Amino acid sequence: MSFIPASVQFLNAIKSNNISEVEELILNSDLRKELLIEHISYHGKDFLVNILPQFRSKGLILDIKKILNIEED
Numbered sequence: 001m002s003f004i005p006a007s008v009q010f011l012n013a014i015k016s017n018n019i020s021e022v023e024e025l026i027l028n029s030d031l032r033k034e035l036l037i038e039h040i041s042y043h044g045k046d047f048l049v050n051i052l053p054q055f056r057s058k059g060l061i062l063d064i065k066k067i068l069n070i071e072e073d
Contacts, residue, residue, distance in 0.1 A: 006031070007038055014039075014047060019054045027060055036067050 006029050013021040029035050036048070045068050055061050064070075 006035055010035060010039060011043075014043075019051055022051065023055045023057065023060065026064075027057060032063070033067060036064065040068070 010025050
């Protein structure tokens with residue numbers, strides 16, 4: 001069994017539009033902030049902004065909004 005980096009798993013989940021897997025990978029990542037920042041630096045933040053309402057974890061939503069500098073509604 002080979003090791004697949006979290007960033008690759010994250011990108012694959014995004015490409016397949018698997019929102020629950022995207023959320024799970026972020027929640028289970030020890031380097032959550034770094035994972036998100038790396039994705040944003042290469043691919044922009046639009047996808048993450050668009051999927052935020054689909055996440056179940058309100059804490060995760062707040063964390064991502066802080067990283068993306070999005071104001072609370």
